[in-house]
Amino acid sequence: MIGVVAYLVFFLILALIFGISVLGLNLQWGYTGLFNAGVAGFTAIGAYTMAILTGPSRDAVFGGFELPFVIGLIGAMIASGIVAIIVGLATLKLRHEYLAVATFGIAVSIQLVCLNWEYLTGGTLGLIGIPNPSKPWAEGPLAQNAIYLLIVIIVVGLMFCALERIVKSPWGRTLKAIREDEIAAASLGKSPERVRLEAFVIGCMIMGLSGALYVAFIGYVSPWDFLPILTFQIWTMLIVGGSANNRGALLGAIIVWGVWTMSGFIVSRVVPSEFQAQGGALQAVLIGLILVVTLLIRPRGLIGEELHVSRHARS
């Protein structure tokens, strides 16, 4: 019984951390229509910033400032935000699939930097020994994970409420207006370029936050955790849950991560150890199938966008 609870806690921590990335992507794609195919790159920046700011100091590698956890989270968001401003200025005038190709390339480039700039990132070995903020508060892994889950739930709750507020604000309505018809929005005096950049940067900062929470939980950062498949997973979570709906984003994260871990568990039990690589491939095939089948039979996702009618038009 303890085992099941422990596993559930562990599962929820990771699912909700992914959920934060999905919330960020939802702001970009769901509400604003920005096709960011570089999610993995922005989570990586958050993750490495966290590792550099809060990790222990080491020889021959930059950073290790041993700063508090909260500073790490804020720093991760700022770093992702700064990169997002640069990337956004360079690419946001591109439309749809060209933006997708460009952001995909950015994520590949960021991963190359993580892999090769050893002084900053520790190269292929990554950075280890990143402190878990729950350590001083509890004894034993289960209690520590429970506290970490609490932290993650608080962050998710804050993000969720903030995003719900901003998408219902005038600014949020501008996002949807730009998504639906940019020229019409511009003719009403809105500045699409500026608003698109703002949505892109905020979304990327949220992805950075998710990356930071991830490394503080698992205790190390490795360039192999930020391959393009992470981007595909996050996208699948959003599509399955339903884009332009923050509840859908979190639901999708839990369902898709559930399928991923369950299939991984079954594979590790059923498939002989010499075929474990193939077992991992089976998981990826399953994610691909879920994505394609969802698009074919329920393109708006499990809970898609709620339709809003202006209260002025109702009477």
Place this chain on the structure above:
Amino acid sequence: MFLQHVADGILSGAIVGLGAIGLSFSMKMLRFANFSHSELLTWGAYSALIFLSFAGSFSGSFDTIGPFSFGIPLVIAMGFSCLLTSVIALLLHRFVYLRLSKTAGHMTMVFASFGVALILRHMVVLIWGSDPIYYSNELQLAVLLPGNVRVLPDQVFLLGLTVVVVIALHLFMTRSRAGIAMRGVAESPDLARVSGVNVDRVITFVWIIGASGAALAGVLYGMTVQIRPELGFSLILPLFAAAILGGAGSLYGAVLGGLIVGLSENLSVMIIPTTYKPAVPFLLILAILYFQPRGIFGEPEK
């Protein structure tokens, strides 16, 4: 060293160019960025492997042709690979992309191509495992060209085949009714339809040509480098760079784009560390989208 880099660039550029033809056509005529196209290269390479293992088990080993590392079976395997890859592409079209193009927007097709790419790539791992494979273990002697440039006979074959394929495609596009209809559909599907062009048949041709180009590129990559599950995936940015550089829908644009990508990748190692080479196509994409958003041969949006 400079000339050697140029030679290597042209050789890898020819592969990228062949692979990019289908991507470029699908961006123009099917109107979506097909992220699963690169996986057709992988399937092309492994399809040839299927044929070779059958041929090998039936008739033992064949002699190799002249200085090349391969014999008649590999040449036939190329045809088989084009066929099988086209069948896969048409099945995907029939059961995924066609249905989505009717019910949903073209962005949905792009998402679906993410999913399809994941499925195709990992199916390869499921079937063949993740270790690199080679068509042949024959050792080849490099030919020394003037300027101290070394090339393998297989690489000369690669370049020759690319030239032949491009000329054949050019003749097809300009002389045959199907090719002319295809150009019509690229210009305007509606206009083509009212002029009596069977658009569905043209789209079938687009998939077959794209898949065959991808299959050949995959086999040639397998021949000159190695066959592995990430073969196509690692080429996804070069392929997009070539298609975007050349301008969507342009045959010569794709091939020329491929050559530019290959050359700049290989020449880049003279100024930046080799480990950053994979970022070069991405920089090319950014530059071209910034200065010439329609590509070199692309026509302005009307």
